Amino acid sequence: MSSRRSPRRSPPLADHDLSRTFARARLAGSTLDAARALIGARLARDDRAGRIVEVEAYIGTDDQASHARFGRTARNAVMFGPPGIAYVYLVYGMYDCLNVVTEPEGRPAALLIRAIEPVSGEAAMRHARLEAAVRRGHTEGPAGIAAVARRIEAIPSARLASGPGLAAIAFGLSRADTGLDLLDPRSPIRLEPAPAEAATPPIATSARIGIAYAPEPWRSVAWRFFDPTSAAVSGR
DNA sequence: GCAAAGATTTGCT
């Protein structure tokens, strides 16, 4: 590039709207506070966006349901790092799940994104869902890919990302995305605050899902947070 | 080095 070009202090952020940057401070403190802050916030990719409607908190090495219960390992290392970073893991050998790291560096904690209500880019989400079905060999039956494509077209919008595995598929996320800074406006996947005009959503709580293996009190603690008015909440 | 289990989803009985 020519040295006569006017220098840029940072990459193309000149027209970036700062009101669309989620505040790292909201993730750096209590994970339970951060969980409430995430309900109604947005997850955005270039061609799609959605409203987070369900999250679960996993806090510290004492939490016997958390991946951090074994201490720091190769898999969970980012949970011990700074807040706002993506932690994507493979569950049951089949599905990737997105977490947002919380709390200061050195304290392992994260919020599992369990459900997202699509706001835009539903076609991209359906396309991602079809690609996932092809990868899993679900299109090799007698019905073929056309039948699977029709079935995916028929899925209601609110069901496109209504579970942790489905949310990752809808947004095209995989373990390779672990380490991404979700609060960097230049990141391909970003966390953004709810629009100023959006109403504050109601928030309900319950025990976390799928952790029956954990001893009490971890099994029953109400660390799942969701918007009970959303049709996109998982398990309905 | 091996065995067990898992922060899920889907399809069939």
Next chain:
DNA sequence: GCAAATCTTTGCC
């Protein structure tokens, strides 16, 4: 309503 699918991570011998 139950069980299969699928493979990485972790604990233990």
